[in-house]
Amino acid sequence: MQIELLETFLDLMETKSFNRTAERLSLTQSTVSGRIHTLETTLGRKLFTRSRAGTQPTPAGYRLLDHARTLRHQWNEARRSVQSTGNFTQSMRIGMQHDLASSHIGDWVTGFRKVLPDAAFYVELDFSNQMSIDLLAGEIDLSIMFTPKNLPDLHHEHIGELAYRMISSTAVHLNDIEPQSYIFTNYSAAFDKVHRQVVANLAEAPLSSGQNITVCGLLSSLGGTAYVLEASAEEMVATGDFDFVRGAPRIPQSVYFAVHLRNRHSHIHRRLLESVRKQLSGA
Structure with a gap:
């Protein structure tokens, strides 16, 4: 069985749309339909029904889902295991x-x-x-x-666990931060939940990023205030150009x-x- 058939099936199970799957896989809709038809012919079962309400998996489609995921995973592992690794085992x-x-x-x-x-x-x-x-x-x-x-x-x-600390080149206390100099950070869903509670009045800051290295670069170039990784915060504070912001809690990750x-x-x-x-x- 061609792995492309399973890839197309798995994507269609997610999108429930032949058009959307065609877009995501950079294929024509007729190619998507052809692959699904080939898979259905091979298995002897209809995998999807199409109507005005949209595309829905059949019971056979749902039964195939876990097997398709496993087959795709095993194929990719097998493909990579036989590729040349030079002198490495x-x-x-x-x-x-x-x-x-x-x-x-x-x-x-x-x-x-x-x-x-x-x-x-x-x-x-x-x-x-x-x-x-x-x-x-x-x-x-x-x-x-x-x-x-x-x-x-x-x-x-x-x-x-790691932690993020707030540092600033301009503000001494959490209440001193000016929105235009704040870099709003979103490192993860868990961080974002706590962060928004800490700086609820700064959510509309003009700059934002989700990468520590980017935020550190922006702070070094522009100055201002932001949360960065604790190790990065300590290094930047050691330069004398930044200070830890009082009243800003350490956010664990x-x-x-x-x-x-x-x-x-x-x-x-x-x-x-x-x-x-x-x-x-x-x-």
């Missing part, structure tokens, strides 16, 4: 939240290489939503993220290790998890 693709890379990527990769000295590592920086999608599809082997997604076939473990459900007991994945946990805790 295996390759590991790791997704990492953007903000974690700025202060942890070197230590973590060093830890990974101690666990698997004969492996080639590819590290991709991304956000939690995309990493979850890539884990489901088998495009990455594991991820370290801020926001676990309640998706089938994904396994998450809480492995530690949980960190999660995520893998496909099939790999939750894998010896290799567990060893990599423990390496990350030790690095995060400073052990």
Whole structure:
């Protein structure tokens, strides 16, 4: 069976629209219809019904869903496992939240290489939503993220915590901040919930970002006030150009290790998890 058929089926199960799936996969609608027809012919069952009310999966479509996800994941894992890794015995693709890379990527990769000295590592920086999608599809082997997604076939473990601190080149106290000099940050859903409570009057700030490195760059260039990672805050305060803002609470951010459900007991994945946990805790 061609993997493209399953990819098209899975996307259509999500969109419930032949037009939308065609757009998302950069295909014509007739190609989408043709692939679904081929899959239905192969299985001998209708997978979707189309009417004025829209496209709806049939009972057979729902029964195929979990199998299709598993087949796609296994195919992508198999494809990557046989691709050339040069002189290395295996390759590991790791997704990492953007903000974690700025202060942890070197230590973590060093830890990974101690666990698997004969492996080639590819590290991709991304956000939690995309990493979850890539884990489901088998495009990455594991991820370290801020926001676990309640998706089938994904396994998450809480492995530690970071924190963000508010610093400023202009304000001494939380009540002194002027909206035009504030950089509104949204690093994760959990951070955003607490952040908005702290700075409810600053939500309409003219600048905003979801990456620590970007916010640090903006502060260094323009001055102003913002939350940044605690390690970054300490470095910037040490320059003498910034101070911690009094009255602004430290905002914690949980960190999660995520893998496909099939790999939750894998010896290799567990060893990599423990390496990350030790690095995060400073052990």
